[in-house]
Amino acid sequence: MPGKTWLLSTACLLFIHCKKENVSKPSVGQDTITQQKREVVISKPEDDSQMEKVKSFLKWYRDNEDNLYSFNTIKGGPQGENETQVNYYVDFNQAEKELNFLKSSGLFSQKFLSVYKQNYVQGEEYFKKNPTDDGPPHGFDYDYFFRTQDDYQSDLQNIEAIQFTVQQISSEQYAVKFHLKNCGMTYQYILSKGNGDQWLIDSIENIS
Numbered sequence: 090m091p092g093k094t095w096l097l098s099t100a101c102l103l104f105i106h107c108k109k110e111n112v113s114k115p116s117v118g119q120d121t122i123t124q125q126k127r128e129v130v131i132s133k134p135e136d137d138s139q140m141e142k143v144k145s146f147l148k149w150y151r152d153n154e155d156n157l158y159s160f161n162t163i164k165g166g167p168q169g170e171n172e173t174q175v176n177y178y179v180d181f182n183q184a185e186k187e188l189n190f191l192k193s194s195g196l197f198s199q200k201f202l203s204v205y206k207q208n209y210v211q212g213e214e215y216f217k218k219n220p221t222d223d224g225p226p227h228g229f230d231y232d233y234f235f236r237t238q239d240d241y242q243s244d245l246q247n248i249e250a251i252q253f254t255v256q257q258i259s260s261e262q263y264a265v266k267f268h269l270k271n272c273g274m275t276y277q278y279i280l281s282k283g284n285g286d287q288w289l290i291d292s293i294e295n296i297s
Contacts, residue, residue: 139263140253142288143278146196150234151245153194160187162209163226165216176220177227179213198281198289208233236295237274244269263288266296273297 150157162184165177188206191197197205212228219227235241244251254266261282268275275297283289 137255139265139280139288140255142196142280142290143253143265143267144248144251146194146278146290147245147248147251149194149196151242151248154242157187157190160184160190162187163212163229166222166224166226174222176222177216179209179216181209181213184209195287196290198283198291200281200291201289201293204292205233234293235269235272235274235276236293237272239272239274241269241272241274243271262291 160183162180163177164180165175168174184206188202191205192202208228212226215227231238232241251267251269256264256266258264258279263280265278265280266275274295277294277296279291279294280288281291
């Protein structure tokens with residue numbers, strides 16, 4: 090009898106041990122479902138609103154470049170044959186109209202517009218310290234938005250072909266980078282959230 094009792098006890102222990110193993114071991118099917126759920130969250134599509142804002146600017150600039158340059162903000166320099174030549178200076182009335190035109194596009198933040206205006210203030214200070222009526226006006230001899238004298242216009246004819254890279258700086262700030270093949274320039278746009286939860290351009294930098 091002691092032998093049978095020992096065998097019976099051993100059998101019971103083995104049964105209990107096997108049952109515990111079966112309960113604690115997760116099924117392969119359950120683990121696969123959990124992984125699939127995690128993968129769905131990770132592969133959630135990125136928000137491309139920052140990139141779309143930059144593309145909107147490129148299209149706007151392509152279509153409004155002539156209007157933008159119609160504001161005669163820098164005056165003086167070489168004149169016509171019968172005109173009196175004067176030193177370069179900033180016409181701030183024209184500059185203010187230009188700023189209002191930029192603001193009306195809904196593409197730029199107040200930070201961008203303030204820096205844009207400051208560029209004219211600094212330009213006027215330079216003209217006063219270094220008066221001249223000859224050659225291109227210092228600081229205004231290239232396109233402000235593309236930072237070059239090269240042919241960026243041809244790149245703007247096919248904006249959809251441009252490759253953009255979006256990088257998050259913070260929850261309220263993103264960087265959008267792209268390269269223009271024809272003019273050979275690479276740009277970085279910094280965007281931030283403005284009023285109405287819209288992305289606005291804070292700055293434009295040539296990082297070539």
